[in-house]
Amino acid sequence: xxxxxxxxxxxxxxxxxxxxxxxxxxxxxxxxxxxxxxxxxxxxxxxxxxxxxxxxxxxxxxxxxxxxxxxxxxxxxxxxxxxxxxxxxxxxxxxxxxxxxxxxxxxxxxxxxxxxxxxxxxxxxxxxxxxxxxxxxxxxxxxxxxxxxxxxxxxxxxxxxxxxxxxxxxxxxxxxxxxxxxxxxxxxxxxxxxxxxxxxxxxxxxxxxxxxxxxxxxxxxxxxxxxxxxxxxxxxxxxxxxxxxxxxxxxxxxxxxxxxxxxxxxxxxxxxxxxxxxxxxxxxxxxxxxxxxxxxxxxxxxxxxx
Numbered sequence: 001x002x003x004x005x006x007x008x009x010x011x012x013x014x015x016x017x018x019x020x021x022x023x024x025x026x027x028x029x030x031x032x033x034x035x036x037x038x039x040x041x042x043x044x045x046x047x048x049x050x051x052x053x054x055x056x057x058x059x060x061x062x063x064x065x066x067x068x069x070x071x072x073x074x075x076x077x078x079x080x081x082x083x084x085x086x087x088x089x090x091x092x093x094x095x096x097x098x099x100x101x102x103x104x105x106x107x108x109x110x111x112x113x114x115x116x117x118x119x120x121x122x123x124x125x126x127x128x129x130x131x132x133x134x135x136x137x138x139x140x141x142x143x144x145x146x147x148x149x150x151x152x153x154x155x156x157x158x159x160x161x162x163x164x165x166x167x168x169x170x171x172x173x174x175x176x177x178x179x180x181x182x183x184x185x186x187x188x189x190x191x192x193x194x195x196x197x198x199x200x201x202x203x204x205x206x207x208x209x210x211x212x213x214x215x216x217x218x219x220x221x222x223x224x225x226x227x228x229x230x231x232x233x234x235x236x237x238x239x240x241x242x243x244x245x246x247x248x249x250x251x252x253x254x255x256x257x258x259x260x261x262x263x264x265x266x267x268x269x270x271x272x273x274x275x276x277x278x279x280x281x282x283x284x285x286x287x288x289x290x291x292x293x294x295x296x297x298x299x300x301x302x303x304x305x306x
Contacts, residue, residue, distance in 0.1 A: 008178035009064040017056035024161040028116040035133040040149040049154020058159040065176045072152040082152035085139040088176035116168040229262035
């Protein structure tokens with residue numbers, strides 16, 4: 001008998017209207033939407049779903065094993081219950097998935113950090129376990145009477161893509177197991193104890209980074225350079241400083257650090273900077289000369305020298 005978490009359910013509050021940004025940033029969120037967009041027979045209904053989701057027309061989303069549900073409001077004010085069904089994994093598939101997850105400690109750590117390791121998904125698919133939906137796997141049901149994806153079920157899918165971005169355990173719940181059940185099973189399968197796994201492993205697996213390279217969004221443009229360095233926070237808090245802290249000298253150092261950072265950023269953004277040799281770090285004497293050249297008050301310079 002297959003042991004699904006039949007009573008497991010998560011309900012997510014409606015999201016406000018959104019404009020000018022995509023519904024999914026993670027590679028697994030985009031894979032979810034690809035399954036919808038590739039399978040829908042009517043592209044116009046998919047576009048309607050995007051508009052409804054952006055307008056905030058999707059109500060609270062209920063996620064439970066094998067099904068997601070929400071009430072979607074049409075532009076004319078009528079409401080419809082929309083459901084999307086996704087096949088649940090069998091006990092044998094879950095056991096195999098858990099075995100694959102504990103083969104690499106980074107997999108468990110990534111899940112705890114709300115990340116979906118691409119190698120885990122690929123290894124599971126090779127073992128006949130499809131975590132992410134494929135063509136035709138998202139089965140729609142709507143009381144509007146549509147036989148294929150309508151605007152209401154498409155809107156629900158777009159909304160869920162954002163939920164998947166935040167927490168891949170939402171997908172695992174749809175496949176049949178709640179987060180607590182998955183973590184308990186990982187522990188019982190002999191993997192690292194969930195509470196002992198560091199959620200930020202040192203470094204990034206190069207193969208995994210390469211696997212999602214074509215799915216990740218492009219890097220943002222370099223920052224613009226302000227005309228003047230930023231102003232450090234004031235140290236005048238009204239509280240007496242510790243005896244070994246000189247607020248005036250510390251404030252001077254903070255301003256000089258901001259000025260030096262501004263200068264270095266200006267150099268880094270200059271054309272041809274990537275072809276220049278890396279300058280050597282100044283030693284303590286050279287740095288002292290640099291600070292003295294900033295013309296601090298004599299008392300401040302004396303205290304810095306001390």
